[in-house]
Amino acid sequence: MKNTNTPNKSLGNVHSSIGTENKLGWRRLLAFIGPAYLVSVGYMDPGNWATDIAGGSAFGYKLIWVLFTSNLIALLLQSLSARLGIVRGLDLAQASKNAYPRFINFCLYILAQIAIIACDLAEVIGMAIGLQLLFHLPLIWGVSLTLTDTVLMLFLMNKGMRKLEVFIMSMIFIMGMSFLIEMFIVRPDVLEVAKGFIPNNLFKGDAISQNMLYIAIGIIGATVMPHNLYLHSSLVQTRQIVRTHEGIKSAIKFNLFDTVIALNLAFIVNAAILILAAGAFFSNGYFKVAEIQDAYKLLAHIFGPLAPTLFAIALIASGQSSTITGTLAGQIILEGHINLRIEPWLRRLLTRFLAIVPAVLTILYFGDSGLGSLIILSQVVLSLQLGFAVIPLIHFTSNRKRMGKFAISLKVKIVAWLSAALIVALNAKLVFDQLLDWIKQYPAAHFWIYVLVIPLIAAIAVLLLYVFLRPLLFKHHDLPARVPHGLASTIHEIKPITYKHIGVSIDFSKNDRDCIRHAIMQGGKEARYTLIHVVETAGARYYGTEVMDHETQSDVNNLEKYAEAIVKLGYKANAHMGFGRAATAIAQIVAEEKIDFLVMGSHGHKVLKDLIFGTTVDSVRHKVHVPVLVVKPQPSR
Known part of the structure; x- marks a missing residue:
């Protein structure tokens, strides 16, 4: 069951929506399985494909150890990220908001948003390439078709976090099965694969080693991503846990x-992607396969139609799953x-x-061939953001005052800082x-490079230095100074509130009777009641003033009947018509009538009707400065 009552929490509409207690053994483990799978798809996105294919085709199996090393670094950083969320109940962005000044947080947001767009860009291109190949x-x-992911995302989130996790896991399963079958088709050299786990010397002066180092940097940079x-x-935090020492430790x-x-x-x-590239291309003398489309064509040329078809299916699954998690990160x-x-859909x-x-x-200006360069550019942009996520994460999880007994140990801290320095x-x-x-x-762009690009990179470097130094210079300043809805105040005495003038919005539905009843319960016979109805005809919306068409005349008569009926019961009531947009007109009447x-x-609209007709209640709440009581329609019996 979704928890919709946690607006201040990270991903509030699914926060603590999955129960983990009262479960034992493997059932309890399964209750926690899921979050890391959504994260893992970011390590299998089309940006990784490009670097893996380039490394495998150019150097065979020699860079498998680089993949393995980057995976170990990713394991460390992701475990720290999970620890932060579990112990402090804050995501990384929320923790940064509490630890850094407002302007710095705005800069961090801009950089993080650019990084997510860069990630999403690689996934959009990868999925489009997969659709083209297949x-x-x-x-x-x-x-253009990737825009429909928004609808799919909204649908899955409304169905609950478990449904979203199952969808992502199914995409991973499709990728895994596709490459497993391709391994049987390509038949890589198992002994050479095993040798690939032994580190090679990347720092020789020759051109081959320099190129190997460059691709290795690309593999590491594309693997550990900030979002x-x-x-x-x-x-x-979508898992419900008991906030005790044992409960947190278990989580x-x-x-x-x-x-x-x-x-x-x-x-x-x-x-598997790197091994596939090594076994299919490097072993057959194709040493410069860097484009995904080239890999597809060569697979078809060497192994027939099945291998490239599986390759394209896996690419689509990768792009689809990665884009969904990227939009989630954007929300966070x-x-x-x-x-x-x-609104989530927006x-x-x-x-x-x-x-x-x-x-x-x-595509329009450079053609299809320009997309390969765009992916490279997206990875460069992405690399700029990585330090702004890793450095605060290590600071926050090292803070014993905030993390208590769950702060990371000195050994883990040293390894984490070395990993951050390397990245x-x-x-x-x-x-x-x-x-x-x-x-x-x-050469023609030198002026813009020196005037715009280099100063921008220098400013980003200064900002990174500040992000690193501030938690060291101002320890324990990460207080929730700017919480979403302020801090709770001390309550000494509660006195009854007497309302003198109560407004009741009327829409001539079955809900009117309940609204009037609830209003009278608040004010009794001492208060005055103004019945409000807004005419939203085309004429009223256009002119914003009274238009006496047939609908308006009917509404005026009906509203007067309500007011007369209430007066006969011994209450003070009057009718007030509004014209134009409902939320604006109601707010104006509330102000005029005091x-x-x-x-x-x-x-009682659902998701689709809300998208079409809007949500008047929410709009009015933000336009008026008085308490608002929302009466939900009673189910018919």
């Missing part, structure tokens, strides 16, 4: 199992960093739209190399 659909159509850290710290343990299993499955899929950073809450549509626009413009250094090198390439390739309490009926 169904010969033009890329521009495939990119996964935000996402995991929030998703673990950390079971979520660690979930993380280890899910990320190792992600490693297997990534390794929006609400966490700057406390902005908008938020997800906005995230997807911002990812689709660059892809569409690239930041490698990604900084990736950005530096890309910048040099731009300077060499685009109403001090408002009673409204809930129309």
